[in-house]
Structure formats: structure tokens, C-alpha cells
Amino acid sequence: MRRTLFLVRRWPRTALRAASSLYRSLAVGPGPQPDYFNAVLRIQTRLSPMALLFHAKRVEAAVGRRPASFRWAPRRMDVDILLYAGRVIESAWLRIPHPELYRRVFILIPLLEVLPQGRCPVRKMAFSDILAELRLSEGNVKMASAKSQWLPK
Numbered sequence: 001m002r003r004t005l006f007l008v009r010r011w012p013r014t015a016l017r018a019a020s021s022l023y024r025s026l027a028v029g030p031g032p033q034p035d036y037f038n039a040v041l042r043i044q045t046r047l048s049p050m051a052l053l054f055h056a057k058r059v060e061a062a063v064g065r066r067p068a069s070f071r072w073a074p075r076r077m078d079v080d081i082l083l084y085a086g087r088v089i090e091s092a093w094l095r096i097p098h099p100e101l102y103r104r105v106f107i108l109i110p111l112l113e114v115l116p117q118g119r120c121p122v123r124k125m126a127f128s129d130i131l132a133e134l135r136l137s138e139g140n141v142k143m144a145s146a147k148s149q150w151l152p153k
Helices: 002-008 049-062 105-114 127-134
Strands: 014-019 022-025 036-038 041-045 141-145
Touching: 002 014, 002 041, 002 049, 014 105, 022 105, 036 105, 105 127, 105 141
Parallel strands: none
Antiparallel strands: 014 041, 022 036, 022 141
16 A cells, blocks of 8 residues: 555646545455455546546556456455546546445545545535445444554655
């Protein structure tokens, strides 16, 4: 995670504005997989959504991610674009907001740390209200490291 953060901080025309704590959750997908570790970064950028995707894929490759053989296969790192300036984008390569954003507690908890008043541009609801709905059916997300423990100074 630290290497990923280091690489994101080097993106052109982009500034890190906030980072969540690190969270641990059960993996989603077929078969036994190692637990997920999740964090959300809030950035300010002048990159286009597609340029941002390009840089995200470069970070994944740099930290050892290889193409998956099936959906939700185990992977070393997954860098997703959750939101982009309140826009809704649907293309062959990129969907914003991230299609699983409002279905995953392990995404919403760290997202709310960095964007506490955030609203879903698709569901037109506060993310905190979406999280409250989900907590009734999905859980098992625990803080693994506070920000001060995983973020380099």
C-alpha cells in the first residue's frame, strides 16, 4: 500500500488531499482468497478520467498486478476510480461511479473518512445513508491500521 501511495503522489497535475485508514475485509469472489486490505485516497487532479485510468493501471502493474484469468480473481493490488467530480461516466473502459461503490461496505467506510458529506451521483443519496442500509446485510470490515500507521510522513 505504501508503494501505491508513493506512485499516486507522483501523478502529474494531481495532489493528494486525504487518505483513509486501512481496512481489512473478507475477499469477494469465488473460492478461498486472502482478505482484502482497502483504503481510499481523495485527490485533486486536472487529468481527464481516461488519463487517470491510465495512471491507475500503471500503478497496478508497477506493484505486481498481472491480468486476471477470471472476474474477482485474487490480485496483489486493485486501484479503482470511485468518483470523478460528481460525474457519471459510462464507456467501454471506464464506469464512474465505480459500479460496486454503493454495494460494498469495505469501500464505503474508508470513502466516508475522506468524503464525509459525499453523495452518490447515481442513487442521489448520501453515502452515509447507503452505508446504513448495507450494514444490515453485509459486514465484517475492521480497521487494520490507522492513517498514522500506514501513511508515510
